[in-house]
Amino acid sequence: MTALEIAGAVRTYGDLRALDGLALTVEPGEIHAIIGLNGAGKTTAMKAIVGQTRLDAGEARVLGAPIDAAGPDVLGRLGSVIDQPFGYPELTVRDNIVHAARLHGLDRAAAACAASSWIARLELEPWAGRRARGLSLGNRQRLGLACAAAHEPDLLILDEPTNALDPAGVLLLRDVILAAATRGAGVLVSSHHLDEVSRIAHRITVIHAGRVVGSLEPGQTDLEHRFFEMVRAWDAAHREDVRTRQEVHA
Numbered sequence: 001m002t003a004l005e006i007a008g009a010v011r012t013y014g015d016l017r018a019l020d021g022l023a024l025t026v027e028p029g030e031i032h033a034i035i036g037l038n039g040a041g042k043t044t045a046m047k048a049i050v051g052q053t054r055l056d057a058g059e060a061r062v063l064g065a066p067i068d069a070a071g072p073d074v075l076g077r078l079g080s081v082i083d084q085p086f087g088y089p090e091l092t093v094r095d096n097i098v099h100a101a102r103l104h105g106l107d108r109a110a111a112a113c114a115a116s117s118w119i120a121r122l123e124l125e126p127w128a129g130r131r132a133r134g135l136s137l138g139n140r141q142r143l144g145l146a147c148a149a150a151h152e153p154d155l156l157i158l159d160e161p162t163n164a165l166d167p168a169g170v171l172l173l174r175d176v177i178l179a180a181a182t183r184g185a186g187v188l189v190s191s192h193h194l195d196e197v198s199r200i201a202h203r204i205t206v207i208h209a210g211r212v213v214g215s216l217e218p219g220q221t222d223l224e225h226r227f228f229e230m231v232r233a234w235d236a237a238h239r240e241d242v243r244t245r246q247e248v249h250a
């Protein structure tokens with residue numbers, strides 16, 4: 001069973017087609033990275049996959065079920081950090097992780113155990129008793145990752161997870177992603193850091209103007225250059241679409 005499938009996805013905001021026929025899959029055990037310029041549609045795609053935004057056309061399926069019809073048995077096996085890291089400002093780091101794990105179906109003892117283990121794993125010990133509202137951006141991102149992953153989901157969706165992380169955090173995140181895939185989870189991750197993506201992804205898909213415009217080979221040299229060439233080639237072949245998009249943004 002495919003861990004994630006989105007096909008023919010269209011999402012419009014007024015005249016803007018944020019998603020314009022996007023199609024992607026993630027297999028169990030696969031790390032699939034999506035890259036694209038600001039506004040390409042990565043976050044919108046992820047939101048549609050987890051049901052945070054509706055599609056005007058097309059379908060998103062997670063762990064075999066259409067997201068619109070997914071019940072707790074499916075939703076409890078998802079983990080995601082999209083846009084803003086999860087974390088109730090009034091709860092402590094530890095309580096946030098316990099709460100997230102409980103929401104994903106773990107019992108009280110298992111959730112407490114998962115919280116301790118993820119606090120250690122993401123080196124959050126100094127802040128374990130602090131309220132989330134006082135955390136630095138990078139530590140909030142670590143907390144969001146712990147909340148998304150503490151229940152060991154079968155599908156992990158991470159939107160630009162390296163954004164605010166320091167180099168130590170990036171290494172910890174890399175381990176989390178690799179370990180999730182090794183135990184069989186599918187991982188969809190968006191990033192602007194092509195080097196990092198190239199190190200861990202099995203597949204890299206380029207998204208532009210709300211659709212897939214090509215793929216890059218992990219480990220290839222000169223990924224940035226190839227990426228920009230792909231995007232420019234698409235723009236050159238679709239001048240009318242590009243003009244319309246810019247007018248909508250103006």
Ligand SMILES: Nc1ncnc2c1ncn2[C@@H]1O[C@H](COP(=O)(O)OP(=O)(O)OP(=O)(O)O)[C@@H](O)[C@H]1O
Nearest residue numbers: 013016017018036037038039040041042043044045
């Ligand atoms: N709620 C919304 N209302 C109006 N327009 C939106 C909304 N959400 C997204 N958009 C637009 O849809 C397009 C795609 O946005 P999206 O956030 O998916 O891009 P992205 O690839 O994640 O970009 P970034 O790399 O900057 O995070 C953008 O033009 C954005 O302005």
